[in-house]
Amino acid sequence: MDGTQTDASITGSGPRNASAALHGGPLALYRARVAAGDLAADPAQELAAETLQDLWRRLRGYDPRPEAPEATGWLTRVFRRKPVDEAPGDAPQGLYLVGEVGRGKSMLMDLFFETAEVSRKRRIHFHQFMQDAHKRIHAWKQANPGDADPIPPLADSIMAEAALLCFDEFQVHDIVDAMILGRLFEALFARGCVVVATSNTAPGDLFKGKPGRDAFLPFIALIKQRVAVLYLQSARDFRRDRIRGLPTWHVPADGRAERALDSAFLELTGQPNGKPLVLEVLGRHLELPEESGGVARASFDDLCGRPLGPADFLALATHVHTLILDNVPRLGPDSADRARRFITLVDALYEHRCKIVASAAAAPDSLYERGENASMFERTASRLNEMQSQDWLALPHLT
Structure with missing residues (x-):
């Protein structure tokens, strides 16, 4: 998920103006999108864009990796890098953008x-x-059973790939994550890494009320030292504004409906396509074709045509705020397993106020009229109907 778009798709104002805005930094790009009518003007967002513009200036051409004529491979460059206790003195301070959901944090990043x-x-x-970090740590321990500390080589491998890390939805809920974050980020900052992050939670409230938080406090202090904190105080929830203006149930699931879902994804994310999403669930991987900015897209068969269960749907409903679902079929006696999974999926989405935009063979009340779980589906149909209402679409997502 890297936020990449073509010039014209970002600004909506044509390739020449878009290219100029791209080279002018995030503030120029933000103003170009406002001028093109793609964004509504918002003072809080413009202030954040100005702050990001300042960081953009300081980061132009930034690369803390020492170069040498003979250093051609990434392993050579890694081992020529300064040791962890020699932090570069010219690394720009990053930015931690915090605010309520739907205020435009991800868009600005x-x-x-x-x-x-x-x-x-x-x-x-x-x-x-963090999932990727745990996998790398595990692989390193498997390859180096006699060595005790995987953090320095992990930081080296991350820095070999990126000197600028942009994190969306910075949150810490897992004690295992909490225990490695302090040392990992200390090592990354010491190597010159610059971090930009968005979050619904202020740094001082991360991991609040969780067992072992005292050991996590040095990480919070480190974040406050190396990353400036900016509160996005916008009064509008732009995400809810966008979803409330969209039709959410398209019948039948034909080419017109597919184009409507394409438009919904573009409207909600600002991008025509997303990147594959992989969630780790109980040691397994749940893979979806597309995700961007908290909006996932998948087909009915992707989610209900394979043996997934409540844990999978819970992980999805808490990870994304909107699911765009293609091709929900009519259900009957020959599709009891798929119907049961769809019921479980809708329950998870409903309980966590995850929005759904779908194309389907019929309206919810007519999707499942006979079969093993037809009576149980009456509640699901009722929930699907409620989830299309403007009042329900205005509810905040629950993670």
């Missing part, structure tokens, strides 16, 4: 990431970053 003139950069959901 997308503009910053797209324009950042840094040769090695990565934009990723923080949950996915």
